[in-house]
Amino acid sequence: MDDLSGAFAQAFRLIVGFDPDLLEIVVLSLQVSLSAVILAGLIGLPAGAAVSVTRFPGRAVVIAVMNAMMGLPPVVAGLAVYLMLSRAGPLGDWGLLYTPSAMVIAQTVLVAPIIAALTRQAIEDLHGDYDEQLRAFGIGRSGMIATLLWEARVGLFTVLLAGFGRAVSEVGAVIMVGGNIDHVTRVMTTAIALETSKGALDLALGLGIVLLVIVLGVNALAGLLRMGVAGRAHA
Amino acid sequence: MPDDGTVLTTTGSLAGAEVLPVCGRDLVVARDGRRLVDSANLALDQPGVTALMGPNGAGKSLLLRLLAGLIAPDQGAVTWAGTVPDRMRASRVGLVFHRPVMLRRTGLANVAFALKVAGIPRAQRHDRALEALASGGLEHLAASPARVLSGGEQQRLALVRALAPEPQALLLDEPTANLDPVSTLAIEELIVRSAKTGMRILLVTHDPAQAQRLADRIAFMHAGQVEAPVSADTFFNDPASARARAFIAGRLVL
Ligand SMILES: Nc1ncnc2c1ncn2[C@@H]1O[C@H](COP(=O)(O)OP(=O)(O)OP(=O)(O)O)[C@@H](O)[C@H]1O
Numbered sequence: 294m295d296d297l298s299g300a301f302a303q304a305f306r307l308i309v310g311f312d313p314d315l316l317e318i319v320v321l322s323l324q325v326s327l328s329a330v331i332l333a334g335l336i337g338l339p340a341g342a343a344v345s346v347t348r349f350p351g352r353a354v355v356i357a358v359m360n361a362m363m364g365l366p367p368v369v370a371g372l373a374v375y376l377m378l379s380r381a382g383p384l385g386d387w388g389l390l391y392t393p394s395a396m397v398i399a400q401t402v403l404v405a406p407i408i409a410a411l412t413r414q415a416i417e418d419l420h421g422d423y424d425e426q427l428r429a430f431g432i433g434r435s436g437m438i439a440t441l442l443w444e445a446r447v448g449l450f451t452v453l454l455a456g457f458g459r460a461v462s463e464v465g466a467v468i469m470v471g472g473n474i475d476h477v478t479r480v481m482t483t484a485i486a487l488e489t490s491k492g493a494l495d496l497a498l499g500l501g502i503v504l505l506v507i508v509l510g511v512n513a514l515a516g517l518l519r520m521g522v523a524g525r526a527h528a
Numbered sequence: 529m530p531d532d533g534t535v536l537t538t539t540g541s542l543a544g545a546e547v548l549p550v551c552g553r554d555l556v557v558a559r560d561g562r563r564l565v566d567s568a569n570l571a572l573d574q575p576g577v578t579a580l581m582g583p584n585g586a587g588k589s590l591l592l593r594l595l596a597g598l599i600a601p602d603q604g605a606v607t608w609a610g611t612v613p614d615r616m617r618a619s620r621v622g623l624v625f626h627r628p629v630m631l632r633r634t635g636l637a638n639v640a641f642a643l644k645v646a647g648i649p650r651a652q653r654h655d656r657a658l659e660a661l662a663s664g665g666l667e668h669l670a671a672s673p674a675r676v677l678s679g680g681e682q683q684r685l686a687l688v689r690a691l692a693p694e695p696q697a698l699l700l701d702e703p704t705a706n707l708d709p710v711s712t713l714a715i716e717e718l719i720v721r722s723a724k725t726g727m728r729i730l731l732v733t734h735d736p737a738q739a740q741r742l743a744d745r746i747a748f749m750h751a752g753q754v755e756a757p758v759s760a761d762t763f764f765n766d767p768a769s770a771r772a773r774a775f776i777a778g779r780l781v782l
């Protein structure tokens with residue numbers, strides 16, 4: 294018991310004292326996950342919107358696959374990226390395995406389908422209302438997609454937040470392609486797992502608290518934005 | 529997320545893009561074995577205001593969407609200046625829906641958006657949008673979020689937004705249906721003024737007095753079919769068909 298309260302006290306000291314080790318891990322985590330969400334957004338937002346405004350054969354299958362991919366297990370995403378980036382893999386020459394870039398790729402693979410699927414839903418609802426009005430102006434396919442993305446901006450920002458929450462808190466994919474190398478690829482989740490298994494509870498607890506605050510903060514922000522949207526449902 | 533200022537392609541000047549006459553020939557729209565539009569003919573081949581009247585469900589709104597090129601007929605053809613409608617000329621044929629959709633931005637930005645899609649260069653959009661608002665007496669709505677405006681305000685803004693790119697033809701679906709008398713008057717003045725500039729206007733209305741005030745000719749639509757346009761006097765005093773007569777007397781339902 295004493296150990297535990299001591300560890301908590303030490304953890305707080307690490308946080309408020311901006312312990313350099315802790316800070317380094319937090320900063321790398323945020324860099325990796327923010328990069329992944331930006332990439333996943335660049336892929337998922339237009340892809341999801343394009344599917345919602347286009348009719349083509351096999352569309353139902355594409356949507357079903359997109360929705361199913363939302364539940365992609367992180368270790369499977371990690372395994373897939375590992376196979377691509379490993380020395381024998383098709384992208385082995387890039388030499389990215391066990392670098393932060395590999396972790397960004399793995400989290401992008403994990404999050405892009407989530408963003409695409411949620412974007413598809415959001416834009417499809419809007420499209421029904423806007424389609425004829427926008428076409429009456431003379432808008433084309435890409436203009437339609439861009440305009441609908443912009444009209445849905447608040448809701449889509451909460452989608453990005455959800456993607457970030459998922460990326461920053463997953464451990465399976467980053468540990469497989471990043472390797473949890475000290476000062477190189479050690480992020481919050483992998484460090485917590487490692488430090489806990491070593492019995493170094495103070496750093497694990499400190500990182501756990503930071504991660505919790507980040508994830509809760511992101512979800513609270515998303516919730517507030519959604520409430521704001523609902524409150525102005527007519528706006 | 530794309531910034532709304534960079535993504536749409538502009539089409540440059542549309543001065544050479546002719547759409548007149550706007551013409552629908554032998555149009556048929558069939559759904560579930562019902563002919564919602566049934567061999568309808570209607571052309572905006574003369575200047576001025578053509579009113580389209582007829583009972584609920586006659587197919588008036590469908591006909592407007594056909595003429596605007598938003599839906600394709602199952603038979604027959606819509607032509608703009610002799611060729612099938614295309615997106616590049618869509619901004620030359622304005623359409624104001626019965627329930628217009630406002631974009632989530634200010635009144636001014638809604639008008640500027642229509643100008644942008646019509647290919648008006650960025651440098652001119654702001655001033656032209658302001659001018660358009662002023663011409664409809666809506667300067668006070670420039671900075672208001674368009675989607676929280678009242679139904680009547682949205683309808684007036686929608687008309688201003690459709691007029692801003694200076695279309696050659698304008699299709700109006702019951703533009704004053706929800707308006708108070710003052711707003712109705714404002715809209716009617718705008719319609720008259722636009723018609724005087726040479727714009728060809730097709731006006732769907734259920735208000736006989738309005739049709740009499742505004743229309744140079746009136747076409748009667750019933751069960752998907754359109755009777756040839758006649759002058760307002762003829763329409764109300766000496767209607768061509770028994771159905772039109774019954775409609776005017778308030779005895780016709782679809
Ligand atoms: N997409 C559609 N699918 C099936 N039926 C449709 C569709 N659109 C319209 N209709 C039907 O076509 C008929 C004509 O509709 P339309 O909206 O053109 O009538 P309208 O003359 O504009 O009537 P109102 O005066 O009430 O506005 C109606 O019976 C309507 O139910």
Ligand SMILES: [Mg+2]
Nearest residue numbers: 588589626701
């Ligand atoms: Mg109608």
